[in-house]
Amino acid sequence: MRKLLVTIVPLIFIFSCSDASEEISELDRCVDANIKLIRNYDLIEVFEESPGWSKIKVNDEYRHLINSDLFKLKIMLDVEMIQKSLLDLLSKEENISDPELTVIIRNVNDLSDRETALDSFEYLKGNILPEWNLNYTDQSRIYFTIPINDKGEEQDIEGMINSDKDTLFKSGDNYLPELYRSFISSTLQIADRKLLVNTAEEICYSQKIY
Numbered sequence: 001m002r003k004l005l006v007t008i009v010p011l012i013f014i015f016s017c018s019d020a021s022e023e024i025s026e027l028d029r030c031v032d033a034n035i036k037l038i039r040n041y042d043l044i045e046v047f048e049e050s051p052g053w054s055k056i057k058v059n060d061e062y063r064h065l066i067n068s069d070l071f072k073l074k075i076m077l078d079v080e081m082i083q084k085s086l087l088d089l090l091s092k093e094e095n096i097s098d099p100e101l102t103v104i105i106r107n108v109n110d111l112s113d114r115e116t117a118l119d120s121f122e123y124l125k126g127n128i129l130p131e132w133n134l135n136y137t138d139q140s141r142i143y144f145t146i147p148i149n150d151k152g153e154e155q156d157i158e159g160m161i162n163s164d165k166d167t168l169f170k171s172g173d174n175y176l177p178e179l180y181r182s183f184i185s186s187t188l189q190i191a192d193r194k195l196l197v198n199t200a201e202e203i204c205y206s207q208k209i210y
Contacts, residue, residue, distance in 0.1 A: 027201075030209045034200035038070065039188045043157065046177050054171045056180065058161055070199040071158035077132070078186040079112050079142040086128060104128065117142055138192045157184055 045059040058066060065071065086108045090101065107123045110116040114136070121134045132144040133154065146155040155163075160180060169176050188196075204210075 027204055027209055030204040031200040034203045035196045038196050043184050044177050044181050048171055052171050053168045056177050068199045068202055072156050073187055074145050074154045074156050075160055075183050076187045076190055077144040078190050081186050083108055083111055141190055143190055
């Protein structure tokens, strides 16, 4: 009996410690919840600067986060979004011969295959694809980033909004805001979780959740 107790007691201790370590804290739950919300943030707001003319700015609802890691996220363009845009563009193209068009379309489709993405990217870059950079998330999801100089720096959310904050466009013309919304939405949707944790934690702390 004594030997049995000696065996059972340590096992009970191990299992109780294991159960405790698997408990999710209130902060962890808060962080997870806010990351889900962040992925659907609409950071762009349109306002009328003068009669008939509008500008874009950071949505007032999220202005308190402008100094957070969120606005420092580099713009990440999801490969599927870019493929759709390119294929839509090619469907209206009339100045490319059929054989050449077939090759271009094949390379556009191959962008989403990790084994062929780099070769297709190099073929399309400077042709119908801007001089972007090709990247992969931790989950091997393919995306593009936008270089802004020859020092290797890339466009981030804050920089993109600020670059056109003084640009006037006709009220009702949604091209610019919708373009930026699609870029930001792509970024927030495919960003690795670790890139959103700090911002989510800041939000939780502001809610007195520690």
